[in-house]
Amino acid sequence: MADAPFPVLPALGNVTSFPGPKPKIPERVLEERRRYRTIWISDVHLGTKGCNAELLIDFLDHTDSETMYLVGDIIDGWRLKKKFYWPPEHNDIVWRILKRAKRGTRIVYIPGNHDEMIRPFAGMNFGGVEIERAAFHTTADGRRLMVLHGDEFDTIMLAHRWLAFVGDALYHLMMKLNNWVARARKSLGLPYWSISKAAKHKVKNAVEFISKYEEVVARAAAERGVDGVVCGHIHTADMRNFDGIEYYNDGDWVEGCNALVEHFDGRMELLHWPDEVARREPLPEIEDEAASDELAAA
Numbered sequence: 158m159a160d161a162p163f164p165v166l167p168a169l170g171n172v173t174s175f176p177g178p179k180p181k182i183p184e185r186v187l188e189e190r191r192r193y194r195t196i197w198i199s200d201v202h203l204g205t206k207g208c209n210a211e212l213l214i215d216f217l218d219h220t221d222s223e224t225m226y227l228v229g230d231i232i233d234g235w236r237l238k239k240k241f242y243w244p245p246e247h248n249d250i251v252w253r254i255l256k257r258a259k260r261g262t263r264i265v266y267i268p269g270n271h272d273e274m275i276r277p278f279a280g281m282n283f284g285g286v287e288i289e290r291a292a293f294h295t296t297a298d299g300r301r302l303m304v305l306h307g308d309e310f311d312t313i314m315l316a317h318r319w320l321a322f323v324g325d326a327l328y329h330l331m332m333k334l335n336n337w338v339a340r341a342r343k344s345l346g347l348p349y350w351s352i353s354k355a356a357k358h359k360v361k362n363a364v365e366f367i368s369k370y371e372e373v374v375a376r377a378a379a380e381r382g383v384d385g386v387v388c389g390h391i392h393t394a395d396m397r398n399f400d401g402i403e404y405y406n407d408g409d410w411v412e413g414c415n416a417l418v419e420h421f422d423g424r425m426e427l428l429h430w431p432d433e434v435a436r437r438e439p440l441p442e443i444e445d446e447a448a449s450d451e452l453a454a455a
């Protein structure tokens with residue numbers, strides 16, 4: 158089913174007169190794009206240095222879908238207000254999304270908290286991009302999913318929000334540091350005190366926070382009578398099931414570089430794009446004739 162012919166989009170290249178400036182990174186016109194029924198991405202944070210724009214451009218050039226949901230925090234208005242940062246690659250992303258809309262992809266943009274200035278435009282359509290506060294999506298196998306950014310649950314989850322962003326790397330660094338501190342203290346005749354134990358408590362809280370958040374969102378979805386929920390916001394891609402309610406988080410393009418996709422049979426998949434790029438066959442090497450001529454002459 159995943160290889161079923163793509164029913165909606167016309168062949169690539171039909172849009173010959175797309176207006177606007179040419180992107181800095183030229184669009185790769187591939188014969189074969191990966192085609193999905195639906196794509197969800199969020200937490201792109203355009204307007205910040207954290208955004209992995211080139212990877213996202215690569216993703217956009219290699220995929221297509223009937224529907225694409227932009228699940229919030231696409232543009233980081235909070236940071237832009239403080240400091241304006243907008244490299245050409247960020248324009249390239251906007252250009253590609255608008256071109257997708259023109260080519261026939263239904264694009265639904267659900268602003269998040271960082272792009273909340275776009276929320277008042279809910280119900281409007283800009284260049285084929287529908288702005289919505291939330292959306293309902295029916296999968297090919299008939300499941301009804303609620304799509305929303307996810308900051309709506311922050312009031313419930315307020316305590317220690319920052320802990321959610323303390324990652325594994327910090328934990329391991331802490332463990333190393335712990336060994337070093339323990340040895341130093343021992344040589345000084347000081348009693349054992351675990352820095353990692355103190356830190357571990359906080360990291361454990363972070364893991365619990367994510368788990369708790371996921372459950373809160375899933376339960377809220379259950380109350381609305383849907384089969385599942387798709388959100389972003391916490392920058393933690395995941396697929397889980399809480400008592401029959403499906404929870405999907407499409408991750409982010411700051412750390413994870415993830416997308417959630419629905420295949421044509423309704424099967425859901427989380428993509429980690431750096432892995433997909435790594436798996437790709439390298440392009441054939443271009444033989445450097447000048448260099449080989451030099452070698453022959455030597």
Ligand SMILES: [Mn+2]
Nearest residue numbers: 230269270390
């Ligand atoms: Mn957010």
